Amino acid sequence: MQPSPAEIARTLAAGHLPAVAHIACRPGPVPVRHVTDNQGRVLLLVPAEGTVATALRPQDGNDDTALVLDIRDVPPMASSPSLGRVWISGWAAQLTGDDARAAALDYADTDACGDLLDIGESQALYRMDVAEVRYERNENLVEIDPDDYAEAAPDPLRNIEFDLIADLADHHMSEMSDYVRRQLGKAARPGDEPKVVRLDRYGFLVRMGGRSARLAFPRPVTDRHDLAHLLHPILCRRCTAHEETAA
Missing domain, CATH: 2.30.110.10 (Electron Transport, Fmn-binding Protein; Chain A)
Structure with missing residues (x-):
């Protein structure tokens, strides 16, 4: 979407x-x-x-x-x-x-x-x-x-889009790169470093070299808190794995 x-x-x-x-x-x-x-x-x-x-x-x-x-x-x-x-x-x-x-x-x-x-x-x-x-x-x-x-x-994330993209780049680059590569599968080329360049309630746009790909969220998000909840399994895979093991 x-x-x-x-x-x-x-x-x-x-x-x-x-x-x-x-x-x-x-x-x-x-x-x-x-x-x-x-x-x-x-x-x-x-x-x-x-x-x-x-x-x-x-x-x-x-x-x-x-x-x-x-x-x-x-x-x-x-x-x-x-x-x-x-x-x-x-x-x-x-x-x-x-x-x-x-x-x-x-x-x-x-x-x-x-x-x-x-x-x-x-x-x-x-x-x-x-x-x-x-x-x-x-x-x-x-x-x-x-x-x-x-x-x-209006998109609820537009006014904070810069902050969200900057936070992903500064603190979650490795996790986002791994996630994008998993989603793209064989379409991901070695050496391409995925970068999030746009983000909205439906998903985000990633640029890899001269190519771009849009990845959709499972559902539209409603605000920053909802986005954080949705991205938690992506950005904190170790935490999620630990929680699943504990359960």
Whole structure:
């Protein structure tokens, strides 16, 4: 198993990566700070009197403003392949009162920044309803149904992917190398040193010289603790063998 395009799009849009906005009838693009709520709607946190807030002010009697959010993946390692790029199109409107307070809590679930305390004063919060999602990787463009995008869940390991890969490389290289060779069997070539270069809820991508292989977990993992539980038999084979002997 591996992530679907809708899941990758939700992961890229979650709020852990830099984004730029192309705002209708305005010069740009402009960098924006954002997250997505549990329905995949984009929340934009901007200075109330800044360039972005000025560009987002509705015109011609409208209540909202059309824009496109452009988000590129930033691979965790120099040797890691990119997950690609996502464009999210829709209409953004400023939130006030109870709507702003509820959305601020949603924002804090991903990024509990201090500026959330200044919404309504020096900061403004906008919500963008998603109308179109496009995902590009390796020059292949996929149109994602907005409902599929909304129903998908961001990968729970993306924000800690660098830490996880670095930990495997620093402390478990030998165990991971043995595990990968066992899984690949005859496909593993002598002299190739397997390196984990990407990791998600479904498995990990390993690079060996000029080749790559994806190895799947027995089931999708839910968080870092669940991943540690799943990898324990791989990384602590001696402990597992001792436990089985004792039993």
